[in-house]
Amino acid sequence: MTTALFRTCPDTGFKIDLKVDKLIKWNAVTAIVFLMVGGVFGLGVAMTRWPAVHLLPADWFYLALTAHGVDVLLVWLIFFEMALLYFCSAILLNSRLAAPKVAWVQYGMMLVGALITNVAILQGDSSVMFTSYVPMKAAPAFYLGIILFAVGALMGCFVFLGTLYIAKKEKTYEGSIPLVTFGALTACIIAIFTIGAGAVILIPTLLWSMDFINYIDPLIYKVIWWALGHASQQVNVAAHISVWYAIAAILFGAKPLSEKVSRTAFFLYILFLQLASAHHLLVDPGLSSEYKIFNTSYALYLAVLASMIHGLTVPGAIEAAQRKKGYNKGLFEWLRKAPWGNPVFSGMFLSLNMFGFLGGISGVMMGTEQLNIIIHNTIYVPGHFHGTVVVGTTLAFMAFSYWLVPTLWQRELVFPKLAKWQPYLFGLGMGMVSVLMMGAGTLGVPRRLWDMSYSDAAMPYEFPAAAFLMMGLNGVFALVAGVGAIIFIVQMVGTVMWGKKKVPAAAAPETAAAPAAPARTPEASAVSSYGSAGTMEVPGTFVLALIFLVTFMLYYFVNWKYLSSVWGLS
Amino acid sequence: MSDQNTGAQASPEGGGEPIPVMQRILDNPFLLVFLGVTIPSVFYILWGVMEVLAIPNAP
Numbered sequence A: 001m002t003t004a005l006f007r008t009c010p011d012t013g014f015k016i017d018l019k020v021d022k023l024i025k026w027n028a029v030t031a032i033v034f035l036m037v038g039g040v041f042g043l044g045v046a047m048t049r050w051p052a053v054h055l056l057p058a059d060w061f062y063l064a065l066t067a068h069g070v071d072v073l074l075v076w077l078i079f080f081e082m083a084l085l086y087f088c089s090a091i092l093l094n095s096r097l098a099a100p101k102v103a104w105v106q107y108g109m110m111l112v113g114a115l116i117t118n119v120a121i122l123q124g125d126s127s128v129m130f131t132s133y134v135p136m137k138a139a140p141a142f143y144l145g146i147i148l149f150a151v152g153a154l155m156g157c158f159v160f161l162g163t164l165y166i167a168k169k170e171k172t173y174e175g176s177i178p179l180v181t182f183g184a185l186t187a188c189i190i191a192i193f194t195i196g197a198g199a200v201i202l203i204p205t206l207l208w209s210m211d212f213i214n215y216i217d218p219l220i221y222k223v224i225w226w227a228l229g230h231a232s233q234q235v236n237v238a239a240h241i242s243v244w245y246a247i248a249a250i251l252f253g254a255k256p257l258s259e260k261v262s263r264t265a266f267f268l269y270i271l272f273l274q275l276a277s278a279h280h281l282l283v284d285p286g287l288s289s290e291y292k293i294f295n296t297s298y299a300l301y302l303a304v305l306a307s308m309i310h311g312l313t314v315p316g317a318i319e320a321a322q323r324k325k326g327y328n329k330g331l332f333e334w335l336r337k338a339p340w341g342n343p344v345f346s347g348m349f350l351s352l353n354m355f356g357f358l359g360g361i362s363g364v365m366m367g368t369e370q371l372n373i374i375i376h377n378t379i380y381v382p383g384h385f386h387g388t389v390v391v392g393t394t395l396a397f398m399a400f401s402y403w404l405v406p407t408l409w410q411r412e413l414v415f416p417k418l419a420k421w422q423p424y425l426f427g428l429g430m431g432m433v434s435v436l437m438m439g440a441g442t443l444g445v446p447r448r449l450w451d452m453s454y455s456d457a458a459m460p461y462e463f464p465a466a467a468f469l470m471m472g473l474n475g476v477f478a479l480v481a482g483v484g485a486i487i488f489i490v491q492m493v494g495t496v497m498w499g500k501k502k503v504p505a506a507a508a509p510e511t512a513a514a515p516a517a518p519a520r521t522p523e524a525s526a527v528s529s530y531g532s533a534g535t536m537e538v539p540g541t542f543v544l545a546l547i548f549l550v551t552f553m554l555y556y557f558v559n560w561k562y563l564s565s566v567w568g569l570s
Numbered sequence B: 001m002s003d004q005n006t007g008a009q010a011s012p013e014g015g016g017e018p019i020p021v022m023q024r025i026l027d028n029p030f031l032l033v034f035l036g037v038t039i040p041s042v043f044y045i046l047w048g049v050m051e052v053l054a055i056p057n058a059p
């Protein structure tokens, strides 16, 4: 009863279920369109927080900030992740997709949900930010759209699990699922928890905004909402780490240094990563220190360990593969001779490094109960998460798109020269945005604040000039990153619509026998099979890891020192 | 052949070598879903909500 139709990808040899092909394409393109919409709002926000420009009036600022959060954090990332789930299950496992109709329901519900929420935000009475803390009340459509969107995403998770199940039953692969698929499974599991928690809190909130319920406790709301809000970031982390592994395999034929270790690291994510939701409640009264410290320290550090393992083993895998090819001189020939002009590589490698150095280190600092107060609710927080979810996840997804889109559509990139620069423009621009927001936050500048000069406030307050300077520079680099984002979108949309059709190179030897499917390339089989590199000889990677650890420790301890001077009460 | 990796079972290579426990756990997506949903539900949500509910009302 296997009615699926397949084609064979001429570049990779992957057998692709035609229905999956279409689903991946629609989810990915929709994701990119919402990245564009959300990015425009982001620029509006950054231009308003640039004190000398102060672009938008207050009500528009909060509207734009809400739309920015929803469209990029939820809509862009989750649509793209749906494409990834289908890719990592059906294509990597060589299988048909379970329940393609349900997958279309996923797509439809997510799209309709995203549109409904966007309309609600644009109507102006739902500027509650994406966190929608009660007792701030948005229009019912705001919550309804998010709920539809989330239920759609849940359908996608079930289709993914179903595909794992039928692939196993129909024996389309042998042994364990490939590591990249395992990473996607991790993302899927965390997503199921995320969406469940979201339903528990957002459905009552919807009823409350429709006046069917008259009270929702703000602290309970916060606890449950952050199970959604934080865990969804861990979906992003698991997904972009899978993408790193996938890109290492696709570009270099790299196998993980140790399958076992990498898998165990993902397993630690499944067990512990979601507990860190409690770091959003560190300064809230009413919750005990035991609760806060268990969830954000003891348990979380196991998950941080897992991240460091991935951060070590991805470049390690690349180093091992490059050394095998003979790039053996000194510590870093393997890295110097990497394809820095290929956006798939440069985007991925920038993502890996900046995620660790900017997002990772700052995250551990903020997640420490005592230190959190230094930066709580300052613009340091958006600085941190533009280091995780933007230069980490978004950049990794962009890098992957540079491979996925030309491969699936069988078209050449429209502006290959420009593509070389794009990851640097977007990545480094955004990296600076992240650093500058963290800098201004350290000086106390609040997040989500329309006017940092407090010109019409009853009690005046003045930030140091350095804070104004940093917020201005932040605007400048936001523009740089914005140009990078626009290039990416033009590149992708252009490639899909006008890219030159690839000539199927594999069709060359047209010999007698039936059109034998081209075998999977070594790279394609590296990404879709189980197995380790079989070496631990990666001295360059160990040096990089050492640099990381030293930076990490210095920064961490400097903040303890800084803590002692925060309360300058006299 | 059974189609699911439950119970002691020979490795697919047919070598008769039993699959290690850890690998059997990691090969069972539904067990992983169970763990990944219950652990945070208990330690984060339930524990947190119980603490909030235990806060006495202001007189």
Ligand code: HEM
Pocket: A039, A042, A043, A045, A046, A049, A065, A066, A068, A069, A072, A073, A077, A129, A130, A131, A379, A382, A386, A389, A390, A394, A446, A447, A448, A449, A478, A479, A481, A482, A485
């Ligand atoms: C051109 C690209 C971008 C620019 C210029 C930009 C800039 C900004 C700025 C200035 C803020 C406001 C901070 C505040 O006032 O509190 C912000 C908030 C935020 N950004 Fe971005 N961003 C960009 C892309 C992204 C992307 C790709 C994501 C997610 C994948 C993202 C996620 C967020 C979130 C979740 C917030 C918090 C909104 C809130 O506080 O409710 N941003 N962004």
Ligand SMILES: [Cu+2]
Pocket: A229, A230, A233, A276, A277, A279, A280
């Ligand atoms: Cu968090």
